[in-house]
Amino acid sequence: MKHYQIAVLAYPHSLLSAVYGFAETFELANEACKETGLEIRITTHILHEADLKKDLDTQSHYHAVLLPPSLHKASYSEKNTDINDFLIAQHQQGAILCSACAGAFFLAYTGLTDKRQMTTHWALEGLFKERFPQQAMDTSKILINQGDVISAGGMMSWMDLAMELVQVLTNANIVRQLGKTLVIDTGKREQRYYQQFQPNFDHGDAAILTVQHYLQGHFAELQRTESMAALAKLTPRTFLRRFAKCTGFNPNEYLQRIRIQTACDALEQTTLSFESIALQVGYEDVGSCRKAFQKIMGLTPSAFRQRFVSPSPH
Known part of the structure; x- marks a missing residue:
């Protein structure tokens, strides 16, 4: 024994x-x-x-x-x-x-x-x-x-x-x-x-925080580094360095995380098709959104909805 x-x-x-x-x-x-x-x-x-x-x-x-x-x-x-x-x-x-x-x-x-x-x-x-x-x-x-x-x-x-x-x-x-x-x-x-994207706003860099707040309301729009840097009143190079230091992501990755988290919320809270959701969160190509979703969440959109949304009673 x-x-x-x-x-x-x-x-x-x-x-x-x-x-x-x-x-x-x-x-x-x-x-x-x-x-x-x-x-x-x-x-x-x-x-x-x-x-x-x-x-x-x-x-x-x-x-x-x-x-x-x-x-x-x-x-x-x-x-x-x-x-x-x-x-x-x-x-x-x-x-x-x-x-x-x-x-x-x-x-x-x-x-x-x-x-x-x-x-x-x-x-x-x-x-x-x-x-x-x-x-x-x-x-x-x-x-x-x-x-x-x-x-x-x-x-x-x-x-x-x-x-x-x-x-x-x-x-x-x-x-x-x-x-x-x-x-x-x-x-x-x-x-x-099960992970949710929770942006870090408590880093003390007011310039980067201004951009983060802007992205929360404009994540579905096309965002360019130059325009975000201008919003922060920084040169593009300085903006990229400080943004990564404060958030842990480059601006494109950060924007992608916001979009995918919003897509997760929509899959759980609505009956919209993933194609509609992808367009709403800022992706012109549904295939690209699906690929990004699976990379970040580890599940396909349909598998995510199946796992976290209870079926409606008949």
């Missing part, structure tokens, strides 16, 4: 539904293992901050350590020395370090993820990049498994993380059984399906 010991860190303001959800998911996985005769069992240890030093002193060893999402920025905005030391010690003993949503901050503070790609909640990407500029990050992904580091994106991605760890410790058959028991989709998803 193979026994795996899993630690879930219930740090202050962590999402308790995830903390106890991990434990319950692994217990259900144990039941599935029993039913199929698989000689594997998973034991979950819920650890609070007070437990970490004791575990360091006794040199407890876990096969995986899980960091759930958080409800408050204060809990992950600064390095927590006890958690940091615990994570480093466990990783050195071979533990898989796992995070969901804001839990990624705790892993990044250790420096152990510098050569690993990670994900976190798409709305935390700006803060994460500001705090860890050298960290490879892809928030389009719900989950990224780098072997010794597994990270998951959104607030509810702890479920994806739990299922991934069950897959790592058992097999695909147990995951499928677990999915049926929990009535959840065990197929691959991407975080960008």
Whole structure:
């Protein structure tokens, strides 16, 4: 019989539904293992901050350590020395370090993820990049498994993380059984399906902000760099540099994001055809709009509408 010991860190303001959800998911996985005769069992240890030093002193060893999402920025905005030391010690003993949503901050503070790609909640990407500029990050992904580091994106991605760890410790058959028991989709998803474009207006550059406000109301019109630079009262070269610094995009990319987000809203809120929507948001070529939509959202327009719009009752 193979026994795996899993630690879930219930740090202050962590999402308790995830903390106890991990434990319950692994217990259900144990039941599935029993039913199929698989000689594997998973034991979950819920650890609070007070437990970490004791575990360091006794040199407890876990096969995986899980960091759930958080409800408050204060809990992950600064390095927590006890958690940091615990994570480093466990990783050195071979533990898989796992995070969901804001839990990624705790892993990044250790420096152990510098050569690993990670994900976190798409709305935390700006803060994460500001705090860890050298960290490879892809928030389009719900989950990224780098072997010794597994990270998951959104607030509810702890479920994806739990299922991934069950897959790592058992097999695909147990995951499928677990999915049926929990009535959840065990197929691959991407975080960008759910991502919304939220422009950054809080950068302090009044000239660029003037252009951003203008684009919010004129995104369907043809926009030239020269005219936007003139609106900002900057030379085109200076405008492009400052615009990219403030928004993270060049003007064309930024405009495309506004248009595609508006198209998403229209697909969800109206029954208009995608052809009509494409024209309304500023694309003369529907094919180009469709291509841009799929590149940014990871779904075709029809698949997006099917996923997020409930069918009308007959």
